[in-house]
Amino acid sequence: MAMINAPKGVEDILFPRASYYEEIEKKAGNFFSLYGYKKIMVPTFEKTELFLRSVGQETDVGKQMYTFKDKGGRSISLRPEGTAGIVRAYVEHKIYAKEKNWKVYYAGPMFRYERPQAGRLREFYQIGVECFGEESPWLDVEIIEMAHDFLKGMGLDNIQVQVNSIGCKKCRYKYIEELKVYLGKYLDVLCSTCRRRFRYNPLRILDCKSATCRAVLEKAPRIQDFTCSSCQEHFDKVTGGLCRLKIAHTINPYLVRGLDYYTRTIFEIISSYLGSQDAVCAGGRYDNLVEQLGGPPTPATGFAIGVERLLFSLEKAGVDLSKPAPQGVFMATIGEKSVEEAIQVASIIRSQGIAVKINLTNKGLSSQLKQANRENFSWVLIIGEGEIRKGKFILKNMHSGMQQEIETEEFEVFSNFLKGDASS
RNA sequence: GUGAGCGUAGCUCAGUCCGGUUAGAGCACUGGGUUGUGGCCCCAGUGGCCGGGGGUUCAAAUCCCCCCGCUCACCCCA
Known part of the structure; x- marks a missing residue:
């Protein structure tokens, strides 16, 4: 009989690797609980519509989901990320009426239909946290500190925190208009992908890797010059707070998000041990999403850590995870x-x-x-x-x-x- | 979806350019040296549709074509 091997982009997690996953989740949970986060579990699949509505229009995210019809003819998708399901649960259980701040963390597999490469699988594990109901920039500071300190505490020595603000809906919209005006003048210089991006996701041009595009971007308008005064104040407090906590960070004006539910603070923590997909943690503020999914306007912030990428980085850093259990x-x-x-x-x-x-x-x-x-x-x-x-x-x-x-x-x-x- | 690299023993790989005896090494495994005592050493052995199919040739792991798989990068990135 011919051998059947695993589908593309998934992997078996054998011993001792499986115990490393356990250990990472346990340590994360313990650490996050010091900040008041409680573990919750949400389904690994949801109605497709949930994910589509959460990401908004302008991407081909829909194409990168594992979507199928169940036996009742409903369109269902395996979760490509954790936030949407958590927000759905928040709204569905009307948590907003019960708790001022809802601080939760989760861990589990996510699924994306993409071509595998270093640090990118079709099934992968994330540990994430979300906090609802708090608009203070100090929460952003605290949550970035939490992610940073957790990774450092695990033994990751080479991480770099990058932060940026993409403003609120209003200021971002103004900025995108200005950016388009500027880039419009250089359309023939931009790479072909960026010419395409120009139409459906101009912000993405900001982190293009092509040298010619980067050169054009040198003199492009920056979001900071367009953020409204309250967004600017918010961001100043975030960076000021990070400095105060002595969290080394760089402000990366080219850091953007493909989805439009993000507001104000966004951040990534990257590891130099990784390949082209080098973010070991990514997160930010999403003050519009709860409302977008049928709840009352509620500010929220969160992040997710990629377990495979973390593990790979830890191995590269020479960190010993759990010793083999005593054998008897x-x-x-x-x-x-x-x-x-x-x-x-x-x-x-x-x-x-x-x-x-x-x-x-x-x-x-x-x-x-x-x-x-x-x-x-x-x-x-x-x-x-x-x-x-x-x-x-x-x-x-x-x-x-x-x-x-x-x-x-x-x-x-x-x-x-x-x-x-x-x-x- | 696009491009590049790779695919030989359980694992890591040599051999492929330039076709030519029975396809190799290290590690691992089994046995022996030691009748029932490990690690070090020595000896022997097991294990290969050389990713698959087709073609060229007297002759293919090696050259050509097609397919499959893996990897990395692009795209996208929640």
Whole structure:
């Protein structure tokens, strides 16, 4: 039979990698709770309309979703990001009527139908936080600090925080008009992609990588010159606050967002260990989205961390994640009878909370010890024919090489043996 | 959707340019040296549709064409 392999862009997360995911989520949750965030869980799929309405018109986001009709003919999409579902839950449960501030975090897989590349998969994991009901710039500061300190605390030494403000709807609109007036004069110089962007998403031209486009952008109008006084004040407080907290950051006037629900503060944290997709964390303020999804006007801020990118960066940075769990006891068996006996003994030992691995093959003892050694077992319990006859088994310490006989009854207090012997 | 690179043992790779005995190495695995005692060492062994199909040729891992897969970049980026 031909082998079936996994679909494009997804991956199996095996041991020990799966335990790294667990550890990252656990540490994130603990850390975020210091700021008052509580974990919630929302569905991995929603009505397609939710995502379409949240992103607005002007992108081909719709094309990059896993969308299908369910058996009732409803259009459903696997979530491409976390925010929309959280906002939907916020509105649906009328949280705004119950809590002034709703601070939540979530973790789980997201799905986007895109061509895979470094740091980009079709199923990937994110850990995100959202805070609703707070418009203070100090929240932006706090949330950026939280993301920054979490990543630093994980051991990521090479991150860079970039912030920008894209203003509110009004000032952004004015800015885009001015930008178009300016860029319109250089249309023939811009790259072909930017000529296309000019029509449907001119802001995106700001982070074009082409040298000629960058040159044109040198003298382009900047958003800061168009932000209204309240947006400007907001942004000044954000950057001032970051300085006060000594969070190293750069203001990147070319940092933009493709979606129109973002307002004011946006930020990214990039890692130099990553490839072309180098943001390990991205977030910002979205004061219009709750209303856009049927709730009352409610300011909100959030961010999401890409777990794969974080993990990759941590590996590059040489950070050790969770050590392999203590391995317990390897049971060496010789022959069928011995396995039979071993299974009963194993059950007694496991009932004391000690892990046991039993050899079920007919390999020689030598090879079994080699395996135990390779798999980092500290202890081997040898159960051979002779031992069964005597009712005494051999317990060997793999570090010291010392071994002793222990009797069947003594398995009841087996853990004492493991602790008792030195050099374990 | 576009472009480039890659695909040989479980893993990492050599061999491909310039076609020519039975396709190699290291690691891993199994056995032996040591009849039931690991790590180091030595010896031996298992393991390959050389990604798939077609073509050229006396002869193809090697040259040509098509397909598939992976990777990176572009696009897009919530």
